[in-house]
Amino acid sequence: MDDDRTRGAGERIADARKARSLSQRQLAENSHVSLSLLRKVEQGSRDATPALVAAVARALTIDVTALTGQPYDLGGRHLDPLHQHIPKLRRALTYWDLPPDGITPRPSAELVRGAEHAADLRRSGNHAQLAALLPALLTETTAAIHTAPAGREREHAYATLTVLLFAAHSVTYKTGYIDLSTLIEERTHWAALASSDPVLGALAAWARTTSLLQAGSYNIGLQLLDRAQADIPTGREPGESVLRMSGALHLRAAMLAARSGDSDLAHDHLGSARRLSTQLGDVDHDGGRYQLAFGPANTGVHVVAAAVELGDGDEAINQASQVRITSDLPKIRACHHYIDLARAYLWTGAKEESLRCLTTAREIAPQQTRHHPTTREVVRMLIRLHHRSNTQLTRMAGWIGHDA
Structure with a gap:
C-alpha cells in the first residue's frame, strides 16, 4: 500500500x-x-x-x-482515468496567440453546442468526461478565432472560448492541477477581454479569485471582485444576466471575507446577494452563457459555507436546516454543500451525520467528492474517532484511496 x-x-x-x-x-x-x-x-x-x-x-x-x-490517484490500483487526459489539455492550451496546425473548425453553432455540453459536464462535476472533451474543443475553437473575420464573429468565437476555458479551469483546479488552473485563469481573462463582453470579464475575475483564495490573498481577491462589480454595465434597468452575475460575485466575495476571518464583511456580501436573489425570483438559474449559478438555494448554501469558513460548525448546521436543495442548483454546488456540512458535523462530534453528508455528496457528484481535499481530511478524522469498525466508513475510505 x-x-x-x-x-x-x-x-x-x-x-x-x-x-x-x-x-x-x-x-x-x-x-x-x-x-x-x-x-x-x-x-x-x-x-x-x-x-x-x-x-x-x-x-x-x-x-x-x-x-x-494533490493531485490524487496518480498511480496504483486507485488510478483515476482523468489523469490520462491532462497532457492533451496542456497541449491544447499552448495554442492561443497562434493558430493550431491543420485544424479546420466546424461552424460556430456546433462549437457553441460543444461549449454548452462542456458547461453541463462542469455543473454536474463529471471531471473525467469533461477532461476528455476539452482538448479537441479548445483547439478547434482557437482555430476558429484565427480564421474568423474581425468584428462580431471573432468576438463571438472568443466568448465560446471563454466558456470552454472556464470549464477547463474548474476541472483542473478541482483535481489539483493548480499550475494549470492558474494558467487558465490568465487565458480566461484574455479571451473574455477579446470577446468585448464585460459580463464575461466578470466571470474571468471570479475564476481568478480561485488561486487567490488558495494562496490566502483574500484582500487582493476582494479588490478584484469590487472592480468586477464596478465594470458590469448596470444602466437604469440592468438585465437578469447582469444581476445574476452581480449576485454570484457577492457570494464569492463572501467566501473570501469569511476565509479571511472578517465575518461582518462576509455577512454584508451575503445580505447583498439575498436582496438580489429576492429581486430575481425564487428559482435558481444555472447562469446560461455566463455560467455562474445564482438564486435562493445557492445563496443559502453559501451562508452555510461562510459559517464553515468562519469555523462555526453549530451555525453552519443551523443555517443548513433552512436551506432547500432544489434541482435547479448545479450538482457541483450541492455536492460542495454536503462536503462543507460533513466538516461542520465533524466539529460538533456528530460522526454519523458527518459520514452521511459525505455519502450524500458522493451520490450527487462522485468525482468531485473523491478529488476534494476536505473529503480526505474528514475521512481521516472519522477513522481516528471511530473506535469500532464501521463498514460504511471503511468503504468510503477505500473508495477515495485511503484504506482504513
Missing part, C-alpha cells in the same frame, strides 16, 4: 516544518495561526482547514498541493 495516501495535511505540515528547522511556535507565529491549533493539526486530532493550509503554505513558501497531496 502506498502509505502517502493515508497521510493527512497535518503530517505533511509537520514534515515541511521540520525540513526548514522551524519549531511549531515559529511556524504558528509566521502563519498567524494559534499554536494550539497547529499542534492539534500536526498531531492529527484536528482537521486542516483550507484557510490554515493556505496560511502555512505561504509561511513555508511551498505550494498548497504539497500539503494537501
Whole structure:
C-alpha cells in the first residue's frame, strides 16, 4: 500500500516544518495561526482547514498541493482515468496567440453546442468526461478565432472560448492541477477581454479569485471582485444576466471575507446577494452563457459555507436546516454543500451525520467528492474517532484511496 495516501495535511505540515528547522511556535507565529491549533493539526486530532493550509503554505513558501497531496490517484490500483487526459489539455492550451496546425473548425453553432455540453459536464462535476472533451474543443475553437473575420464573429468565437476555458479551469483546479488552473485563469481573462463582453470579464475575475483564495490573498481577491462589480454595465434597468452575475460575485466575495476571518464583511456580501436573489425570483438559474449559478438555494448554501469558513460548525448546521436543495442548483454546488456540512458535523462530534453528508455528496457528484481535499481530511478524522469498525466508513475510505 502506498502509505502517502493515508497521510493527512497535518503530517505533511509537520514534515515541511521540520525540513526548514522551524519549531511549531515559529511556524504558528509566521502563519498567524494559534499554536494550539497547529499542534492539534500536526498531531492529527484536528482537521486542516483550507484557510490554515493556505496560511502555512505561504509561511513555508511551498505550494498548497504539497500539503494537501494533490493531485490524487496518480498511480496504483486507485488510478483515476482523468489523469490520462491532462497532457492533451496542456497541449491544447499552448495554442492561443497562434493558430493550431491543420485544424479546420466546424461552424460556430456546433462549437457553441460543444461549449454548452462542456458547461453541463462542469455543473454536474463529471471531471473525467469533461477532461476528455476539452482538448479537441479548445483547439478547434482557437482555430476558429484565427480564421474568423474581425468584428462580431471573432468576438463571438472568443466568448465560446471563454466558456470552454472556464470549464477547463474548474476541472483542473478541482483535481489539483493548480499550475494549470492558474494558467487558465490568465487565458480566461484574455479571451473574455477579446470577446468585448464585460459580463464575461466578470466571470474571468471570479475564476481568478480561485488561486487567490488558495494562496490566502483574500484582500487582493476582494479588490478584484469590487472592480468586477464596478465594470458590469448596470444602466437604469440592468438585465437578469447582469444581476445574476452581480449576485454570484457577492457570494464569492463572501467566501473570501469569511476565509479571511472578517465575518461582518462576509455577512454584508451575503445580505447583498439575498436582496438580489429576492429581486430575481425564487428559482435558481444555472447562469446560461455566463455560467455562474445564482438564486435562493445557492445563496443559502453559501451562508452555510461562510459559517464553515468562519469555523462555526453549530451555525453552519443551523443555517443548513433552512436551506432547500432544489434541482435547479448545479450538482457541483450541492455536492460542495454536503462536503462543507460533513466538516461542520465533524466539529460538533456528530460522526454519523458527518459520514452521511459525505455519502450524500458522493451520490450527487462522485468525482468531485473523491478529488476534494476536505473529503480526505474528514475521512481521516472519522477513522481516528471511530473506535469500532464501521463498514460504511471503511468503504468510503477505500473508495477515495485511503484504506482504513
